[in-house]
Amino acid sequence: MDAVKVDGRVERGEQTRRQILRRAAEIASVEGLEGLSIGRLAGELEVSKSGVFAHFGSKEELQLATVRAAAAIFVRHVVDPALTVPPGLGRLERLLDGWLAYSEDRTFPGGCFFYAVQAEFDARPGRVRDSIAGYAREWNSYVRETIAAIPEIADPDQVAFELIAFLEMANAQSVLHDDPLAYSRARAAVRNRLAQAADAASTTRR
Amino acid sequence: MDAVKVDGRVERGEQTRRQILRRAAEIASVEGLEGLSIGRLAGELEVSKSGVFAHFGSKEELQLATVRAAAAIFVRHVVDPALTVPPGLGRLERLLDGWLAYSEDRTFPGGCFFYAVQAEFDARPGRVRDSIAGYAREWNSYVRETIAAIPEIADPDQVAFELIAFLEMANAQSVLHDDPLAYSRARAAVRNRLAQAADAASTTRR
DNA sequence: AAGTTGTACGAACGATCGTACAATTAGTTT
DNA sequence: AAACTAATTGTACGATCGTTCGTACAACTT
Numbered sequence: 001m002d003a004v005k006v007d008g009r010v011e012r013g014e015q016t017r018r019q020i021l022r023r024a025a026e027i028a029s030v031e032g033l034e035g036l037s038i039g040r041l042a043g044e045l046e047v048s049k050s051g052v053f054a055h056f057g058s059k060e061e062l063q064l065a066t067v068r069a070a071a072a073i074f075v076r077h078v079v080d081p082a083l084t085v086p087p088g089l090g091r092l093e094r095l096l097d098g099w100l101a102y103s104e105d106r107t108f109p110g111g112c113f114f115y116a117v118q119a120e121f122d123a124r125p126g127r128v129r130d131s132i133a134g135y136a137r138e139w140n141s142y143v144r145e146t147i148a149a150i151p152e153i154a155d156p157d158q159v160a161f162e163l164i165a166f167l168e169m170a171n172a173q174s175v176l177h178d179d180p181l182a183y184s185r186a187r188a189a190v191r192n193r194l195a196q197a198a199d200a201a202s203t204t205r206r
Numbered sequence: 207m208d209a210v211k212v213d214g215r216v217e218r219g220e221q222t223r224r225q226i227l228r229r230a231a232e233i234a235s236v237e238g239l240e241g242l243s244i245g246r247l248a249g250e251l252e253v254s255k256s257g258v259f260a261h262f263g264s265k266e267e268l269q270l271a272t273v274r275a276a277a278a279i280f281v282r283h284v285v286d287p288a289l290t291v292p293p294g295l296g297r298l299e300r301l302l303d304g305w306l307a308y309s310e311d312r313t314f315p316g317g318c319f320f321y322a323v324q325a326e327f328d329a330r331p332g333r334v335r336d337s338i339a340g341y342a343r344e345w346n347s348y349v350r351e352t353i354a355a356i357p358e359i360a361d362p363d364q365v366a367f368e369l370i371a372f373l374e375m376a377n378a379q380s381v382l383h384d385d386p387l388a389y390s391r392a393r394a395a396v397r398n399r400l401a402q403a404a405d406a407a408s409t410t411r412r
Numbered sequence: 413a414a415g416t417t418g419t420a421c422g423a424a425c426g427a428t429c430g431t432a433c434a435a436t437t438a439g440t441t442t
Numbered sequence: 443a444a445a446c447t448a449a450t451t452g453t454a455c456g457a458t459c460g461t462t463c464g465t466a467c468a469a470c471t472t
Contacts, residue, residue, distance in 0.1 A: 007439075007440070009439050010449085016450090037430085038430065049451090049452095050432090059430060059431090115325060116325055118325075118378065119325030123317060124236060129382075158391060161388070161395065168378070169368075169375075172324065177339060186367075213469075214468080214469055215417075215419060216469095218419070245459070246458095253420075258420095260420070261419090264460080265461090
C-alpha cells in the first residue's frame with residue numbers, strides 16, 4: 001500500500017489529460033496528427049481551449065503525447081497478449097492474430113493508429129516523425145525477435161518484412177474500401193508464408 | 207495536323223495549371239492533400255493566391271485535380287511501360303519492377319503519392335476519398351488481371367494482395383527509415399512468392 | 413478600331429489556427 | 443481562517459486558412 005499523498009487536484013488533472021489523449025488518438029487515427037486541432041479537441045471534450053493547451057504547452061508536445069498514448073494502447077492490445085504465450089510459433093501466431101484483431105475491431109476508429117500517422121509524417125523532418133519512426137522500429141524488432149525464437153524459420157528479417165506487409169495491407173484495404181475480406185486474405189497469406197517457412201526447414205533438414 | 211485554333215490565353219492558362227498541379231502533387235506526397243494550402247502553393251510558384259484559386263474554384267476541386275494529375279504520372283511511369291511487354295509473367299515482373307523503381311526513384315518526393323493520400327483519406331467521407339478509392343481499385347484490378355493472364359498462377363486475387371503488400375511495405379519502410387534495403391526485401395519477397403506459385407502449379411500438374 | 417473573352421492580380425472577408433497571459437476556481441497546507 | 447498551489451478558464455494576439463470581388467491586361471472576334 002502506498003496510496004499516500006493523493007492530491008485531488010493533480011489527480012483530476014491527470015484524468016482530464018488521459019481523456020484528452022484518448023480522444024486525441026481517436027481523432028488522429030482518422031484525421032491525422034495535423035488534422036488534430038486544439039480548438040476542436042476542446043470543443044468535443046467540452047473544456048476550454050486554453051485548458052487543453054495548458055496540459056501540453058505546444059501542439060507538437062500534444063502530438064508527441066498522443067503518439068505515446070497510442071503506443072501504450074497498442075502494446076496493451078497487441079504485444080501483451082502475445083507475451084502470455086511461450087516463445088515459439090504459438091507466440092508469433094498470437095501476435096499476428098492480435099494485430100489483425102486490433103485493426104479489425106477498430107480499437108482506433110480510423111484503423112491502425114500507426115499506419116495513419118506513419119504515412120502522414122514519414123517524409124517530413126521533426127520530433128514527431130522521429131518518435132513515430134522509433135516506435136515503428138521497436139515493433140519491427142519485436143516481430144523479428146519473435147520469429148527468431150523459432151529455430152525452424154530462416155531469415156527472420158525477411159519473414160518479418162513480409163508478415164508485417166500483410167498486416168498493414170489488410171488494414172489499409174479494409175479501411176479504404178470498407179472491405180472486411182482483406183483480413184481473410186491477410187490470414188491466408190500469413191498461414192501460407194509460415195507453412196512455406198516450415199517446409200523449407202524440413203527440406204533442408206533431410 | 208490539327209493545330210488549328212490555338213488560343214494563346216487558354217494555352218497559357220493550361221500551362222500554369224499544369225505547373226500548379228505538378229507542384230501540388232509533389233507537396234501532397236510529402237505533406238498530404240490537406241497540408242497542401244493554396245497560399246503556400248501560390249508562394250512557391252510565385253503567382254497570386256487568387257490566381258491559383260481561380261483555376262479550381264475550391265480547395266476540394268484542387269485536391270481532386272491533383273489526384274487526377276498524380277494518377278496520370280503513375281500510369282506513365284508504372285502501367286505504360288509494362289504494356290510494352292506481352293501478357294504473361296514477363297509483363298507482371300515488368301509491372302512490379304516498374305512500381306518499385308517509381309517509388310525508389312522518388313518520382314514524387316515523398317515516395318508513392320497514393321500511399322500518402324490513401325492513408326490520409328481512407329477513413330473520412332467525401333469526394334476526394336472516393337476518387338482515391340477508385341484509383342486504388344483500378345490499380346488492384348489491373349494487377350489482378352495481369353496475374354490472371356498467367357495460367358500457371360492460381361488465385362490471382364490472393365497473389366495480387368500479397369504482391370501489392372510487398373510494394374507498399376517497401377515504400378513505407380524506405381521513406382520512414384530512409385532505408386533503401388526495404389526495396390531489396392520487397393524484390394526478394396516478390397521473387398519468392400512467384401516461385402512458390404510456379405512450384406505449386408508444376409506440382410498440381412503432375 | 414471597338415468590343416468581347418480569359419487569365420491573373422490585389423485587397424479584403426470571416427473563420428480558425430496556435431499561442432500568451434491574467435483571472436478564477438478547487439484543493440492542500442499552514 | 444489565511445496563505446498557497448495546481449488545474450482550468452476567458453480574453454486577446456498575430457498568422458494563415460479558404461473564399462469573394464472588382465480590376466487590369468493580353469488575346470481573340472467582329
